[in-house]
Amino acid sequence: MTESGDHGAGLTPDDIDELARSARDGDRDALESLLGTVRPRVLNICRGVLPYSGDAEDACQEAMLNVATKIHTWGGRGRFTTWLHVVAVNSARTTYRRLKNLATPTDFEDGTHDRPDPRTTSVIAGTRLDLLEAMETIERDHPQFVEPLLLRDVYGLPYDEIAALVGAPLGTVKAQIHHGRKLARPLLRGDR
Template identity: 70%
Template sequence: MAPAAPPAPDELDDLAHRARAGESAALDELLAALRPRILHICRGVLPYTPDAEDACQEAMLSVATKLGSWHGQGRVTSWVHVVALNAARSTYRRMKNQAVASGAAGDPASPALDRPDPRTTSVIAGTRLDLLEAMETLEREHPQFVEPLLLRDVYGLAYADIAEQTGAPLGTVKAQIHHGRKLVRPMLRESS
C-alpha cells in the first residue's frame, strides 16, 4: 500500500482555518501534515539531523501556539516557512552561544576542547557556516534584507509569495533581495 499523498495547499489552508477556529482534531492533522515540510526547511539550515529535529520541534510548537498570528491571507505554508526558518536560525544561535560559552569556561589545554560536543557544536562545523555567519552579519547591519533573501535564495519561494508573507510590495521585495545578495556575496567562501 502506497503512503498517502501530502495534503494539497488548499487542504492545508482549510485545516489551518479550522484549527484557528478551535478544532483540536484539525490542529493535530495540520501539525502531522506540516512536520515533514518543517523538518525539510530546518535541515536546509542545520545539516546535522538531531539539530534540525530540535529546530523542527521548536517550529511545531510555534505553529501550534501562534497559529492565530497567521492572518488567514495567503498560504499557511508560506507562513510556516518563516516560522521554521526562524526556529532553525534560533537553534543555530543557541548552539553557537553554548559552544562559545563552554569553550570560554574550560581550560584551553583541556583535550575535551579538541573534540567538540556534537550536541552543541555540530552546526558550527556544518557545511553552511559561511551562509549562517553571513546572515548573522546581515541581520545586525541590515535586518530588512535577511528574511526576503533567505526565503528566496535558500527556500526558493516565489517573489510574489515573499511579498505576500512579508507584507511588502513586490518591487520592494525584489530590491531587498538584490541588495541583500550584493552584501552577502563577499562574505561567502568560494566553493571548491
C-alpha cells in the same frame, strides 16, 4: 487522514489551507491533524539549514510548538505553507544561535582559543554554517534584508509570495533581496 496515521497523504495545498483555517479558528482535532501533516515538511526545512539531525529535530520541535501556539497569527491571505516556511526557518536560525552561544572554544596550553572558521568548516562538512554566519552578520545592521533573501535564495519562494508574506510591495522585496545579495557575497567569499 487515513486510519494508519498517514497524515499528509493526498492533501492538496487547498486542503492544508482549509485545515489550517479550522485549526486557527480553534478546532483542536484540525490542529492535531495539521501538525501531523506538516511535520515532515518542517523537519526538511530545518535539515536544510542545520547540518546535524539532532539539531534539526530540536529546531523542528520548536517550530511545531510555534505553529501550535501562534497559528492565530497566520492571516490566511497567502498559503499556510508559505507562513510555515518562515516559522521553520526562524526556528532553525534560533536553534543555530542558541547552539552557537552555548559552544565553548577549546583551550590550548598557551591559553588561546581555537574556534573553527565557519567558512572552511562548512566547506569540509557540507553544511550551511557559512550562510548562517553571513545572515547573522547582515542582520546586525540590515535586518530587513535577511528574511526575504533566505526565502528567495535558500527556499526558492517566488517574489510575489515573499512580498505577501512579509507585507511589503513587490518592488521593495526585490530591492531588499538585491541589496542582501550584495552584502552576502563578500561574506560568503570570506572578504570580511
